[in-house]
Amino acid sequence: MPRVVVDVMLKPEILDPQGQAVANALPRIGVDDVASVRIGRRIEIEFTGEPDLDRAREIADKLLANPVIEDFTVTLADDAAEVGS
Amino acid sequence: MTARIGVVTFPGSLDDGDAARAVRIAGGEAVRLWHGDPGLHDVDAVILPGGFSYGDYLRCGAIARFAPVMESIVDAARGGLPVLGICNGFQILCEAHLLPGALTRNLHLHFRNRDQVLRIESTDTAWTHAYGEGQEVLIPVKNGEGRYVADTRTLDELEAEGRVVARYLGGNPNGSDRDIAAITNAAGNVVGIMPHPEHAVEALTGPSLDGLGFFTSALKHLTGASA
DSSP: OOEEEEEEEEOTTSOOHHHHHHHHHGGGGTOOOOOOOOOOEEEEEEOSSSOOHHHHHHHIIIIIOOTTTEEEEEEEOOHHHHTTO | OOOEEEEEEOTTBOSHHHHHHHHHHTTOEEEEEETTOOOOTTOSEEEEOOBOGGGGOSSTTTTGGGSHHHHHHHHHHHTTOOEEEETHHHHHHHHTTSSSSEEEOOTTOOOEEEEEEEEEOOOOSTTTTTSOTTOEEEEEEEESSOEEEOOHHHHHHHHHTTOEEEEEESSOSSOOGGGEEEEEOTTSSEEEESSOGGGSSSTTTSSOSTTHHHHHHHHHHHHHHHO
């Protein structure tokens, strides 16, 4: 069944202390060329019928993301990427 | 006449018992409301208590916002019903767009639990008119996602309209914009506060009795309105 993927990210102007904490930990594993890390959320939706991007957008706008602090994108899952997962 | 103040219990609410108790200590009648029941049972005001409704899944307050009882509360609040959201209740009010802005992860990523000095900045609300303007109060704060954020225009608007209800003094416990601890809507009937006034209503369990004013304010507001 094709899935719709919703990616939710904090808006660029909203501080992401979790991302900063991860960025600050990177030197401990020998990584010193990362300028910034930001953390978001990926949500996969399966519809009972055909995937409905408009409906997914409505779900994302109403519930999955808080438009006050977050942006979201809605895409059809790339089935090729699922091979071997 | 004793005012009836509803206290909502969501799955994961923690401080509903303390909030109901604070209402009783202030002299009101506490009415327990259930998240799955859209009925408001003739209450004169509503408190959304602290806790972790729906396990804080997705975002704090995001799922509670769509509970059957919330639809009734949002309608009633738009009609002037006094509503106080404490901690998780504040998060729910923001998610429900009854209050602007959002509560996000504490800047330092640590849960903060301490007695906190606040300055009451606005006494022009249903929940704070028993205080003096500029009065300093000591009230416990306990949150992991209590950092109030809003865009600059919203913050300026809140300041200009006197809608910042309380600010943190002596250290901002979570990194909130402009040290904001509590705000109100334009009408002054809906207030959201991160610290917990219901934990500061008696000497045995609280650091002060400073929180009682929120509950006596509502009772005075209600009995005054009905007289």
